[in-house]
Amino acid sequence: MxxxxxxxxxxxxxxxxxxxxxxxxxxxxxxxxxxSFGFETWRPVLxxxxxxxxxIGVAQVLVRGEQxxxxxxxxxxxxxxxxxxxxxxxxxxxxxxxxxxxxxxxxRKFNGLDNFxxxxxxxxxxxxxxxxVYYVLAISVEYAIAFGLALLLNAQIRARKFFRVVxxxxxxxxxxxxxxxxxxxMMEIRFGPLANLARFLGWESPSFFGTxxxxxxxxxxMDAWTFIPFMMIMILAGLQALPxxxxxxxxxxxxxxxxxxxxxxxxxxxxxxxxxxxxxIIFKLKLADVIINVTSGGPGGATDSxxxxxxxxxxxxxxxxxxxxxxxxxxVLIIIFITTLMSVVKRWMRRPY
Amino acid sequence: MSEQATQIFRDAEPxxxxxxxxxxxxxxxxxxxxxxxxxxxFPIYWTVTTSFKIAPDVxxxxxxxxxxxxxxxxxxxxxxxSPETIFETSTVREEFLKRFSxxxxxxxxxxxxxxxxxxxxxxxxxxxxxxxxxxxxxxxxFFFLSQLILPPxxxxxxxxxxxxxxxxxxxxxxxxxxxxxxxxPIVIWIMRDQFSAIPVELEEAALVDxxxxxGAFFQIVLPIALPGMVAAFILSAVLCWNEYxxxxxxxxxxxxxxxxxxxxxxxxxxxxxxSMAALSAAAxxxxxxxxxVLERYIIKGMATGAVK
Numbered sequence: 001m002x003x004x005x006x007x008x009x010x011x012x013x014x015x016x017x018x019x020x021x022x023x024x025x026x027x028x029x030x031x032x033x034x035x036s037f038g039f040e041t042w043r044p045v046l047x048x049x050x051x052x053x054x055x056i057g058v059a060q061v062l063v064r065g066e067q068x069x070x071x072x073x074x075x076x077x078x079x080x081x082x083x084x085x086x087x088x089x090x091x092x093x094x095x096x097x098x099x100x101x102x103x104x105x106x107x108r109k110f111n112g113l114d115n116f117x118x119x120x121x122x123x124x125x126x127x128x129x130x131x132x133v134y135y136v137l138a139i140s141v142e143y144a145i146a147f148g149l150a151l152l153l154n155a156q157i158r159a160r161k162f163f164r165v166v167x168x169x170x171x172x173x174x175x176x177x178x179x180x181x182x183x184x185x186m187m188e189i190r191f192g193p194l195a196n197l198a199r200f201l202g203w204e205s206p207s208f209f210g211t212x213x214x215x216x217x218x219x220x221x222m223d224a225w226t227f228i229p230f231m232m233i234m235i236l237a238g239l240q241a242l243p244x245x246x247x248x249x250x251x252x253x254x255x256x257x258x259x260x261x262x263x264x265x266x267x268x269x270x271x272x273x274x275x276x277x278x279x280x281i282i283f284k285l286k287l288a289d290v291i292i293n294v295t296s297g298g299p300g301g302a303t304d305s306x307x308x309x310x311x312x313x314x315x316x317x318x319x320x321x322x323x324x325x326x327x328x329x330x331x332v333l334i335i336i337f338i339t340t341l342m343s344v345v346k347r348w349m350r351r352p353y
Numbered sequence: 354m355s356e357q358a359t360q361i362f363r364d365a366e367p368x369x370x371x372x373x374x375x376x377x378x379x380x381x382x383x384x385x386x387x388x389x390x391x392x393x394x395f396p397i398y399w400t401v402t403t404s405f406k407i408a409p410d411v412x413x414x415x416x417x418x419x420x421x422x423x424x425x426x427x428x429x430x431x432x433x434x435s436p437e438t439i440f441e442t443s444t445v446r447e448e449f450l451k452r453f454s455x456x457x458x459x460x461x462x463x464x465x466x467x468x469x470x471x472x473x474x475x476x477x478x479x480x481x482x483x484x485x486x487x488x489x490x491x492x493x494x495f496f497f498l499s500q501l502i503l504p505p506x507x508x509x510x511x512x513x514x515x516x517x518x519x520x521x522x523x524x525x526x527x528x529x530x531x532x533x534x535x536x537x538p539i540v541i542w543i544m545r546d547q548f549s550a551i552p553v554e555l556e557e558a559a560l561v562d563x564x565x566x567x568g569a570f571f572q573i574v575l576p577i578a579l580p581g582m583v584a585a586f587i588l589s590a591v592l593c594w595n596e597y598x599x600x601x602x603x604x605x606x607x608x609x610x611x612x613x614x615x616x617x618x619x620x621x622x623x624x625x626x627x628s629m630a631a632l633s634a635a636a637x638x639x640x641x642x643x644x645x646v647l648e649r650y651i652i653k654g655m656a657t658g659a660v661k
Contacts, residue, residue: 041520069566073477074493077470077537078485081500084534085508092511149389155382165648166390169397172644174595176612177633181396185403185626191414193399225392230655237656279501286504289597293616307506307598314602320510327507338502 009062016055020048053079096325102318115325125326128297128304129333131216135287135305138220139280143273145224146231151261153232154239164236171229175289182222183208183294209295212302219303222290227283231276238272239265274345281341285334306330397641403630404428411626428627432635449614449635456594456611457639459525463532464589468582470533471540476570478541479548480556494545501538505598508534513602525608531599536589543588543657547581548574584654587647594640611636 023045030038039045057075060068096115100108119125153164173181186194187208198206208218242265250260288307291297297304297312306326313323403411405424415421426435433443477483478494485493512531513522521527551574559569597612604613615636618629644651 042518043520046519066566070477070481071483072473072567073481073570074474074483077474077497077541078493080470081497081534081537084530085500085503088508088511088515091515092507095511095514148385152382152385152389157382157386163386163390164652165645166393168648168651169641169644170393172591172640173397173637174597174612174615174640176595176597176616177400177637178396180615180629180633181400185630186396186399191412193395193414193416196414225396233652233655237652282501285502286506286598288506289612292597292601307504310506311509311598311602314510314513320514324510327504327510330504331507334502334504 006063009059012055012062013052013059016048016052020045020052023048049083053083092324093328095321096328098321100319100321102320104318108321111321115322116329118322119326119329124301124304124309125306127301128306128309129330131302131304132285132287132306134216135220135223136281136284138224139277139284142224142228142280143231143277146228146276147235147269147273149228149232150235150239153236167232168229170226173226175223175226176293178222178226179290179293182225183218183290187218209299209303212299215295215299215303219291219295222294223284223287227280230283231280234276234279235269235272238269242268271349274349278338278341278345282338397637400630400637401634404627404634406627406630408626428629428631431625431628432631434631434635449632452609452611452614453635455525455608459528459532459608459610460590460593462525463529463593464536464586466529466533467536467540467589468544468586471537471585472544472578472582475541475544476548476574479545480553494541497541498538500534505535509599509602512599516603522603523605523607523609527603528600528608528610531603532593532596535596535599536592539592540585540589543585543654544578544581546657547578551577580650580653584650587643587650588654591640591643591651 026035027038027042027045029035056079057072060071060075062068064071095108097110097112098108099111099114149167153160153167157163170178182194186192189195189205189207195206195208207214209215246264246268247260250264255263286307287305288311291303291305291308292311295303297308301309310323310326310330313319313326399416402416402418402424405418405426405428406415406422407425407427410422418424426437429435430438431445432449433439433441433446434449438446474497478490482490483493488496508531512527516522516524516527519527521530555573555577556569559573560566564572595612596610597616600610600613601616604610615632618625618632
């Protein structure tokens with residue numbers, strides 16, 4: 001590594017950083033109307049940032065040679081995620097302590113913990129959090145169904161490929177389309193096929209979104225319908241990877257199918273099951289599309305998820321400051337929940353059998 | 354030997370009982386399979402048939418074409434996609450095609466970007482050891498995967514404000530960047546698995562033969578890992594095509610994607626059954642085709658992590 005090469009690398013990074021810094025300053029001054037010179041938007045600053053990022057990559061190779069070429073593999077992803085996540089989250093943290101309504105003319109102003117106090121006394125947010133608990137608990141039923149379907153597909157059957165494709169199809173459909181197809185047309189009270197079926201089974205007035213409990217159940221059903229295939233595929237992959245000898249040994253020892261499932265298959269499938277359930281929980285915590293499109297949280301917030309609630313907080317009231325605080329609190333709750341879950345699972349899995 | 358030879362007829366008492374049991378279990382298994390197939394297929398069937406119905410057919414709950422009702426092009430005509438309107442100018446069709454191409458462009462670019470950036474990172478993480486400050490390989494991997502937990506709602510409002518300042522609101526580039534971020538953890542997860550299944554000796558041999566690290570990656574590793582990359586690409590594409598939340602918040606006229614269009618139609622002017630059904634059918638058709646044709650890649654991608 002020649003000294004001039006290292007010097008060139010360092011110079012490049014510092015030059016790019018200087019350009020970025022100067023543009024930031026100019027644009028900030030322009031924004032606060034100290035100087036007239038500047039750009040219409042912040043877009044050029046973004047270009048300067050990209051230039052700086054590329055300069056870092058080039059400098060890695062110039063300065064560190066072979067090791068730099070290795071760093072170049074992860075560097076784009078790291079820079080991309082850091083700039084797309086860390087920066088917006090920090091910015092969001094700042095917004096969440098401001099009183100900022102996009103439709104009001106006053107602009108943003110710092111209001112400390114007022115948003116937080118408002119949240120503590122907001123029954124709809126707590127209600128939405130409570131609903132999330134129900135939605136997450138519904139995963140246990142989804143898991144049982146998914147396991148059953150995976151066992152079916154793993155049995156000695158004909159046309160396995162056909163059934164696998166058919167069972168996978170709901171996962172392909174967008175939640176928005178599902179919310180129309182199932183929620184708005186099939187569950188339509190007057191002539192939707194599901195309503196007709198319910199009437200045939202003896203339910204007098206099958207209104208799926210009339211009472212809170214049934215509305216929540218309907219949302220759960222639609223979400224389950226789309227995502228059961230996901231867990232099913234993971235469990236099926238696990239089942240197919242099970243060593244055949246163990247099951248045969250159980251059979252030779254005279255275990256009935258029921259026994260061999262509970263004593264052999266199920267315990268062996270635990271790691272896969274837990275992976276599937278954890279991923280499913282993570283996806284479930286983002287649940288919003290179906291709710292926004294079918295019930296928009298109604299009746300009386302009974303079906304609201306946190307995401308759909310915040311979505312409406314912004315859409316209907318343009319309340320950016322408060323909405324962001326709610327989202328931040330939700331993020332903290334999620335992180336606490338998932339870490340606890342993971343550590344419990346880890347401890348529990350280490351338990352010797 | 355003689356035992357087996359004498360037993361030609363399998364109609365002794367225990368044999369019959371066994372066969373009856375076998376048949377019942379078969380019946381149960383196929384019954385359950387057929388039932389769940391109906392559950393999966395009926396909504397799709399309902400949507401497609403409804404797009405060919407006229408108002409009375411919908412009201413009376415007719416289900417089977419040509420038996421219950423006569424299929425008409427009503428729904429597709431309102432989209433401008435029926436045989437007699439397809440060559441005429443139609444503003445609805447233009448709107449639909451614009452949304453469709455927006456969705457297609459964002460889907461393909463975001464998935465491509467995520468697969469390229471994600472594969473590189475996954476390869477690096479599975480082969481070399483890094484130190485960025487206190488972060489080692491496992492920390493960097495965890496950092497990437499932990500993005501999966503981040504709910505979109507946390508990013509949505511800050512991005513709304515940032516994109517407005519950056520003039521990226523309602524632009525395809527803005528949406529593409531966000532979707533890339535959304536699918537990147539999944540791509541890295543799948544690809545890390547793929548790369549660690551490839552023996553290191555292959556690249557060591559290539560390095561001895563005089564290839565550089567990047568040369569070895571492109572010429573030796575990439576061709577082997579291609580099926581995995583396709584799986585990651587398809588899975589990302591499905592997620593991007595179906596994404597609604599960011600698109601609803603961050604796009605309005607130019608970059609609006611298909612799910613947003615479908616969603617916006619449901620609210621206005623009551624529900625126009627046949628045209629909604631036609632629109633929904635057209636919106637889900639590409640993914641149904643992908644699901645049927647490329648099923649094994651989707652399963653391969655999702656099975657990552659289930660088998661260790």
